[in-house]
Amino acid sequence: MAEEYAQPAGVLYLAATPIGDVGDASSRFVTVFRQADIVAAEDTRRAKALAARLEITLQGKVIALHDHNEGDKADALLDRVEEGQRVVLVSDAGMPTVSDPGYRLVKRAVERGIPVSALPGPSAPVTALAVSGLPSDRFAFEGFLPRKEGEALRYLEGIAAMPHTLIFFESPKRLHETLSRMVSVLGGARQAVVCRELTKTYEDIWRGTLSDLLERSSGEVLGEITIVVEGARSGGDAADYVEAVLALANEGARLKDAAGQVAQATGLRKNELFKAALERLGPQK
Structure with a gap:
């Protein structure tokens, strides 16, 4: 045989x-x-x-x-x-x-x-995509994000407007940090799936928004991790991307410039993002 x-x-x-x-x-x-x-x-x-x-x-x-x-x-x-x-x-x-x-x-x-x-x-990326329940007709495998925060945020900004499903690998020790960066740049409302220990005895699949998964990952996480994230939706709410604007501003960009960068990546209006960011910051003394 x-x-x-x-x-x-x-x-x-x-x-x-x-x-x-x-x-x-x-x-x-x-x-x-x-x-x-x-x-x-x-x-x-x-x-x-x-x-x-x-x-x-x-x-x-x-x-x-x-x-x-x-x-x-x-x-x-x-x-x-x-x-x-x-x-x-x-x-x-x-x-x-x-x-x-x-x-x-x-x-x-x-x-x-x-x-x-x-x-x-x-193949872990394809297996995770298959069980994710997210659109599988178009997808991109992004591998591991850069470890340095600035580089990771810039990388996410570069793919934020992509409409297809995104697949990532991550270390369990950096999962919470990576999800936090995704919330900041992609918005907490995006649907996502964290696949842990695929095909193994203790396979575990988390589903929810990026904000939900960020909260769930706050404790100790073990095992091999694959993250599947919904692509950018057409339109959207400026409030979902306020954290991305503020993250850029915290890195030194002027608030209007930060709003412009996020607007270019998401297709949202710069003025709406700028206004939403000002409202989040509250009255300035």
């Missing part, structure tokens, strides 16, 4: 690994993973642990390929592919290259004319 899934040698394979439940590994993945001459892994210990969970013995060599050495190792690894070896790239979870190592290796393979194929499978 295994031979049914045997794959040609001399190809670079990108293999999606389970994001939680090991039962999500396909029969094709198990066969190619076992038969690989070289397994290039983001974390060799995790790759070997996955093999143990799948109750298989890896026949090939397991080597580390991560963000810090990918550029240096790409050509040597592709030399092995050209020699006719079966090289399989795996990340810690999900599809390689999606917020994981692999892009530089694949780019170099394409430049060298080396065949690249994928063993499709689990």
Whole structure:
């Protein structure tokens, strides 16, 4: 039965690994993973642990390929592919290259004319989108936001007016902080979903507005996190974006200029945003 899934040698394979439940590994993945001459892994210990969970013995060599050495190792690894070896790239979870190592290796393979194929499978962004209940006809995967507050706020400002659903990864330790920034820039009224530990035993999905989720995330949060956020609605209420205006003003922008930036991003009227911000600030002494 295994031979049914045997794959040609001399190809670079990108293999999606389970994001939680090991039962999500396909029969094709198990066969190619076992038969690989070289397994290039983001974390060799995790790759070997996955093999143990799948109750298989890896026949090939397991080597580390991560963000810090990918550029240096790409050509040597592709030399092995050209020699006719079966090289399989795996990340810690999900599809390689999606917020994981692999892009530089694949780019170099394409430049060298080396065949690249994928063993499709689990992907946290698509899984989170599917269960979110938010529009899935158009979406953008944004990965991790910048860690520095100013950079994160500017990034959110740049995508605030996008009408399609937005998908993010985040550390559980930074979830509350990130949701706070989203409320400030995108407005607390947007619908959103926080997916924690997808496909694992303690899978947990939170639904509500960004303000609701911000309040819920105030305590300790554990596990892998994916956030799905509703796209910008046409029109909207200026009151929903007052926090975004004030956040820009707190960074040093004049209040009118801040209102103008948010108006450009959301399609709302600058004067309405400026007036709503003044009302929020209250009488000035």
